[in-house]
Amino acid sequence: MDADSNKTKSISRNVVDQLVEGYESATQLQLLFSQQQSDHHIDQTRIVSGDPDPVNKLMAKILDSFHKTISVLDSFDQVTNASVLVEGSRNASCGDDSVTPASCNGGDSGDSRKKLGAGKGKRGCYTRKKRSHTWIVEARRIDEDKYAWRKYGQKQILNSKFPRSYFRCTHKPTQGCKATKQVQKQEQDPNLFQITYIGNHTCNVSDATQAKTEPLDHGIVMDSDNKMAATIAQDHVDANIQEQENDISSLVVIGVDMVKEEDNNNGDQNKDYCEGSSTYSDLSFVWPDKMMLDDRQHYQNHYYHGEASTTSHQFSFIDNGQLSSLFDSYCPYEGTSAI
DNA sequence: ATAATTTGACCGGT
DNA sequence: ACCGGTCAAATTAT
Structure with a gap:
């Protein structure tokens, strides 16, 4: 890995971390809101506005936004092989592609696994997971x-x-x-x-x-x-x-x-x-x-x-x-x- | 017939 | 070598 990709990785990880934090905070907020709503019967707003639940709707939107952004970054990361995981962070030596079990059928990690019937079982051929939340x-x-x-x-x-x-x-x-x-x-x-x-x-x-x-x-x-x-x-x-x-x-x-x-x-x-x-x-x-x-x-x-x-x-x-x-x-x- | 579960094989990490 | 996690053929359920 060159310095550039390391830097990119680091930045990417940072961004994702921040987003995750934001996401979680938003979730908490949503939680609190819903709690208050039930406590105080704030259903008035909904009825008047005709909106089923404006606050939660908004919160859901925020969360969705976070989630999408994280997903995009995450997939971008995977594409660039930077391997920054949203929740776990980190990609050990057993990276998806890098250490893919070539042994498992000729290196095609994709759907290689299912060939088993061919002659001998190559069952269980898979790549180990990285960290995850x-x-x-x-x-x-x-x-x-x-x-x-x-x-x-x-x-x-x-x-x-x-x-x-x-x-x-x-x-x-x-x-x-x-x-x-x-x-x-x-x-x-x-x-x-x-x-x-x-x-x-x-x-x-x-x-x-x-x-x-x-x-x-x-x-x-x-x-x-x-x-x-x-x-x-x-x-x-x-x-x-x-x-x-x-x-x-x-x-x-x-x-x-x-x-x-x-x-x-x-x-x-x-x-x-x-x-x-x-x-x-x-x-x-x-x-x-x-x-x-x-x-x-x-x-x-x-x-x-x-x-x-x-x-x-x-x-x-x-x-x-x-x-x-x-x-x-x-x-x-x-x-x-x-x- | 199709879908879901069971279960032994197999793999990677330790 | 062992252990835990996953795969996938076989089996069972719908």
Whole structure:
């Protein structure tokens, strides 16, 4: 790398970082607005103006603007091979293209993977991910979230009683959405699931099958700088929050921004898996025995956020009341097709 | 018939 | 060499 490209990279990263920060701030603002709205019944404005929800509309626009800009920069970055990731930042040695497994079939990382049948299996040939925004949530159920997930794997984890399941956004093939999540039952409390979300959704939810909730999704997480942030892909949180409000179950965001790798792009769009409206939203098929727990159990309703993993950051706590009001914008959609 | 899940193979990182 | 994450053929569900 020459000095120029390094500089470009650095600048680009900086710009993206700033944008992300702006995005997150806007999201927070939106969160606060919606909170106030519910607190004070500000629906007057809507009725008078005939606008369904001017404030949120505006906020959504701002967010959309941020998101688009970030996306543009990000894709520009990928094109120029600068590899600045929006959320994780960083491209290790295993870059998409650079270290692409030539071994995997002649170097064509694109859709090389699927040739397997030919003679020998070259399964699992893929490029490792780089970092991506990651956060962990604990929940009693994962009944729903507005995203459609598709399970692509399950693995027994060392020293873990329960297997870990892997899901990716259903719209990955069509929209290239890179969001994934991992779900694992907690050993200490099998009624709890630890859900690790990796990467934000980039799919267009509105035209997706899962657009079952309104576009107000937030959750409180800590971003990489340990700042409180409400991020885009927190719908899952909302889904769970909903339950929390309904039956006092708990949901806990326990960690964010662990170093995950994310990558791909290169070899990922090539899949031939179908797409569809699977609206996966329940884990009953993962752990059929335990999934449908009764909703009456009570857990501590502390919602805390912080960061897990290596660096230790303090956690801040929010009590139930705060939490409820904080997440009043979720959509009461309650339709699980998986049950 | 099509779509989604399961499951063992395979890969990259450590 | 081991472990966790991903792929994709096979299987199951719709």
